[in-house]
Amino acid sequence: MTDHGSGPARPVPAGGRRAAWATGARAAVPFTVAIFAFGISFGVLAKGAGFGALAATSMSGLVFVGSSQFAAVSVIVNGGGWAAAAVAGTLLNLRYLVMGFAILPALRGGRIRRAVESQLVIEESWAIASDADGRFDRVRLLSSGVVLWLGWVLGTLLGAIGPFKAVDILTYGLDAVSPVLFFLLLAPHLGTGSKRTAAATAAACAAVLTAVAVPDTAIAVACVIAVVWTWRSR
Numbered sequence: 001m002t003d004h005g006s007g008p009a010r011p012v013p014a015g016g017r018r019a020a021w022a023t024g025a026r027a028a029v030p031f032t033v034a035i036f037a038f039g040i041s042f043g044v045l046a047k048g049a050g051f052g053a054l055a056a057t058s059m060s061g062l063v064f065v066g067s068s069q070f071a072a073v074s075v076i077v078n079g080g081g082w083a084a085a086a087v088a089g090t091l092l093n094l095r096y097l098v099m100g101f102a103i104l105p106a107l108r109g110g111r112i113r114r115a116v117e118s119q120l121v122i123e124e125s126w127a128i129a130s131d132a133d134g135r136f137d138r139v140r141l142l143s144s145g146v147v148l149w150l151g152w153v154l155g156t157l158l159g160a161i162g163p164f165k166a167v168d169i170l171t172y173g174l175d176a177v178s179p180v181l182f183f184l185l186l187a188p189h190l191g192t193g194s195k196r197t198a199a200a201t202a203a204a205c206a207a208v209l210t211a212v213a214v215p216d217t218a219i220a221v222a223c224v225i226a227v228v229w230t231w232r233s234r
Contacts (some may be wrong), residue, residue, distance in 0.1 A: 017139060020090060024128055024143030031124040031144075032151035033204040038066055039152045043159020045070065049077045053160040064149055068092040106136040120145025165181055198229035 039060060039222050046056035051073070068089035075085040100118055103126065107114040120141060125148055129141035158164075204223040209218035 020137065020139040021143040024137075024140035025147050027128045027140070028124065028144035028147040031128075032147050034181065035066075035124070035148055036151040036155040037155075039155020040047075040159035040162070042069055042073070042163060043162070044157040044164045045077070045159075046073050046156070047160050049073050050132060051160070053157060056160040057153060057157045061149070061153050063089070064120065064152060065089075065093055065096075066152070096121065103129070103136045103141070106138045106141065108138065117142060120149060124148055194229070198226060202226050 017202060019228075042060065043053075043056055046059070046069075047053075051059075059069060065101040071092050072085040072089040075088050076082070080088075101122055103118070103121055104114070106129070107117050109117075122145070125141050125145040126136075129136045129138070202225040205225060206218040206222040209221060
């Protein structure tokens with residue numbers, strides 16, 4: 001195990017540390033496959049918006065948040081300026097403030113080192129690093145974050161320099177990657193029959209409402225079902 005929380009770090013045996021690194025990296029592999037495909041989609045979109053391969057790949061390496069990158073590039077594609085694109089991306093990233101405060105005690109070193117390590121905090125590395133007691137394992141965060149980062153950057157590069165076109169995103173089903181990522185995040189928490197029933201009910205309602213062209217309502221209904229089911233099961 002690695003050290004948790006604030007205060008001085010306790011010694012960790014080299015073997016245990018290597019095992020923690022390996023655990024985080026292995027846990028990231030399923031997510032990385034999906035993120036790699038998602039990165040290809042972003043690379044294609046960025047190329048269509050006039051980004052060069054270096055610019056698109058650099059953006060993925062520095063920002064490392066798919067939703068905000070897609071939002072920023074979409075603003076530019078639709079004629080918006082860089083300021084509007086930056087605002088759109090920033091607003092989507094505000095959730096990381098809360099995540100950052102929660103995971104801060106697990107990070108080590110001065111401000112610069114913590115800032116660098118926190119760049120690897122995304123939903124997937126957050127989930128892999130979390131423990132049942134609400135604390136976070138720094139080594140699992142970093143090892144999974146590095147693997148996920150490489151998948152995202154390499155996927156973006158392939159999309160930007162490869163022969164892919166926008167129509168290929170639909171042809172190869174790359175538009176379905178985002179729901180797959182969230183399913184992978186949710187799946188480990190569906191251990192009980194009640195939770196699986198709640199998730200299936202919410203998904204079925206969302207699918208029906210999306211099919212009749214009310215996707216915004218579908219999201220709201222799915223969230224309400226999850227909240228009510230959770231409240232009833234307490």
